[in-house]
Amino acid sequence: MNLDREIRTFGGVAVLVAMFGATYPAQAVPSYARQTGQECVACHVSFPELTPYGRYFKLTGYTIGKTFVSSEGFNYVPLAVMAQASVTHTQNNNATNPDTGETVSVNQRNNSAVFSAASVFFATKLSDNIGAFVQWTYNNLATTADGTLGGHSGLDNTDIRAAGKYSSAGAGEPDLIYGMTLNNNPTVQDPWNSTPAFGFPYTASPLAQTPAAATQIDGTLAQQVAGVGGYLWWQKMIYGELSFYRTANGAFSVLRAGQDIHTDGGVAAVQNWNNPYWRFALSHDWGAHSAMIGTYGMVVNRYPSNFDTSTATDRYRDIAVDAQYQYITDPQTFTAQATYINEKQSYNASYQSVVDTGGGIGAGPTPANPTDTLKTFKVKGTYYYERKYGGTVGFFSTTGSADAGLYGVNSDGTSRTPNSRGYIFELDYLPIQNIRLMLQYTGYNKFDGASTNYDGNGRNARDNNTLFFNIWAAF
């Protein structure tokens, strides 16, 4: 453990935080708050979950308020900083290395206070129609090549938008919001928190074991692809978006800055722009209530190896439905989100390779089936009192085809599944709007295909149960 480096880094962030705090003592909040002059609660139920006004702010291109430089001069610092420090307790920290038979630690910093990560945001209005959300993150607990933990930084979620409004004569509010987005993570552009990029859990232990399988749209392509798309929001009721993604290389390579492009399997490589993403949602606000029901999805034509784009591609078709409900009052708020993602995996390239050669293409998948399915369901409900004291209960489940090539075999010779299931309890306390203290417990009933002995070496799903205490500050 490189404590000196951690302390130095944390010290650096503390200085940065202090600097911003000292510069803007009356508005010690992130850059959008400096831009609008409004407090976090205007846009967030609790960060990052958006209120109806926050959704309007996002879909109008982050353009409410003033630019950081104008004819009046320099108006505010368009940067914000965020840092997290935490302690993670893994229920059973001892696992067996399948190669050596040695007992190893699952969590290399079990029960230790660690500085987890820090981000710098360039988040600001650039003109009356253009705004940016750009996040650069330093991860202090990244896994290095030799398996130890070390510092690593790279571009995180990024969404740059251009937007406009149309109001017919005599309209009381805009009839149509329209815009374009350039981003590096499918769903990061979405304003509802039922979709993956800004979905619950909003942060989780960086040290805990997590299930291996995830659909493509559920973070698998994050910070590896570049997407361009357009959207329409009619009378704040009907929302539609169509975007197309490509590998974030060439002119778009900045969108995956910091990713491991030198290792086969380090990043995703997909066909050029031939990866459509769509979104359709119906939303309605009445009284203190706001509801949305929608669908989103994506077709990903992905090269099995990012080192070889001359091969055929595997096709992943993700179709998802989602819903959100919010009841926002002073002093109580209740919000709920749910999503179900159904992915059909057609291993047109990889399966053929396995049939022909006995192995996959490069570091790509080695499926035993020509097609598989992977389904994920997530739901959570959150209550906050005075936007200060909060509690969340969540449930998640992933199920899918048994496939010995992807997930291995059980001791009885049957093919394993990607099935995982569990729950999350979270308590939050925000002494001020910019700081969140959270205690999060994640429990597993099933992990990577089984409740017991999921790794073949006696490790059970519940051994990965995690208690996570986190301090999350943003300035």
Place this chain on the structure above:
Amino acid sequence: MKYVNSAIFALLVGTTTLLSGQTIPPDIQKAAEEKAVNLCSTCHGPRGISTSPEFPILAAQRMGYLAAQIDAFRKQTRAEKDAHDFMWGIAGRLDENIISGIAAYYAAQPPAPGRTDDPTLVAKGKELYDKGVLDRGIPACASCHGVNGEGIADFPRLAGQHAKYVAKQLTFIQTLTRAAPVMHGIVKDLTPNEIQAVAAYAQSK
């Protein structure tokens, strides 16, 4: 379009305004209305009729009152938490002309219809609103806010306003969270139940 500053009103609501009688140029009025349509409507609803009780209805509000309140947000002299969190930033970027234009726009909008949730509470509120409580020195609300809650001169319209918002403001004034010295003297002895009743009545009109 002209409006007149009211010293009595300023005293009552605890704010002063530098917005003096003036004519709003058409281009300023247009810019103000664009602001109302594209920004204010997000919380206050189309044409000033909000659905969330957390945000006040502005439709048909008295122009002078509304202009004075926006000015108070701008000058940060109205400082309850919601004002601080939501309105200071918005109002801080408005100049006097735009404020006047926004106030004129909302003053000209059709009012929100009355809504009754609890007839018994509304009846109790009407009694208080119409007659006050003389033996406790509480005057009738109607004397300043109009017999139907429509407001008089720069005294604000209460009719159709969200009951929760009215009750919240009365409580803020009562606890001096919102500075309004004369109004404080009038409402300081209202019980929580009376506040709920008079707020329910205001919403019902």
